[in-house]
Amino acid sequence: MTRSWRWFTAAGVTVLAFATPSVVCGLWVLPSVIQDPGTRWAVASALGAAVAALAVLWGQSFAASPTTTAAPPPPATVIASGNRAVAVEGDMEGNITTGNRGGPAMPPTGGQPPAAPGSPEPVPPGSVVGSGDRAAALRGKIKGDVTTGDQPGGPTP
Template sequence: MGRFGRWAVAVLVTVASFAVPTWLGGALVLPSVLKDAEIRWAVASALGTAVAALVGMWGYRFATRERQNPGPAVQTTGERGVAIGGHNSGPVTTGDTGAGQPPAEAEAGNQTPAALPATPAPGTVTAAGERTIAIGGNNTGTLSTGDQGGNQP
């Protein structure tokens, strides 16, 4: 929604937030309490004004806020790759977690990571290859891309 649309919504909601409590108070709620119509509608208008003032503050903030940046695009390719589009707050591991043997490719020395794109788009986080991690935010956890077991080199 564009800036004009946000302002239109803010104005319509503010007008409605004045009209509805004023009418409800003046026509339905207050007649049983206040018999004089002038006093009843003055009190109802004050109530509507108070509600509209609060909603008007919300409307101003709603109409003038900038669009939220969804964050960078995060992409990883390859076996055991991890892509995190937000903030990481926990352990991330892309290796073996037991006492198993390292992968056959690692023993043979044949690890060749996949090629990264030639020109990544602005705001893009890319990692390619086996056991890669791409994070589009702050890391607060433990990261590991190797084996977690008995046969570590």
């Protein structure tokens, strides 16, 4: 609900909070107690004004409050923290290979260092995380192959 609709709702509640007790008291409750119509409607209007004052206090806090009560979630991230890990956000066209192709094992190069064991960092919901050795994490579609093992004699899925 937008802020303008909140103010509109608060104004409507205030009008109803004044009109309802005024009319009920002026037409049905007070005629048996107060005979003079001028005095009866003055008392009914005063009761309506008292209830409307409470509605105004509520309406101001309702209309001025933020439209969302919870803090927005942290943005999703893409993290590749393992040795030769790959994390991709979005669609991918091509192959992902995290292992060797017939040669000796290569030391990890660049990228983010692996997380220290026993102290995992909190990851925001919706994140793409490749945290293990040669891990491949993808959020999206892929046109191609994903290979995570060494390939000394051929592809290993």
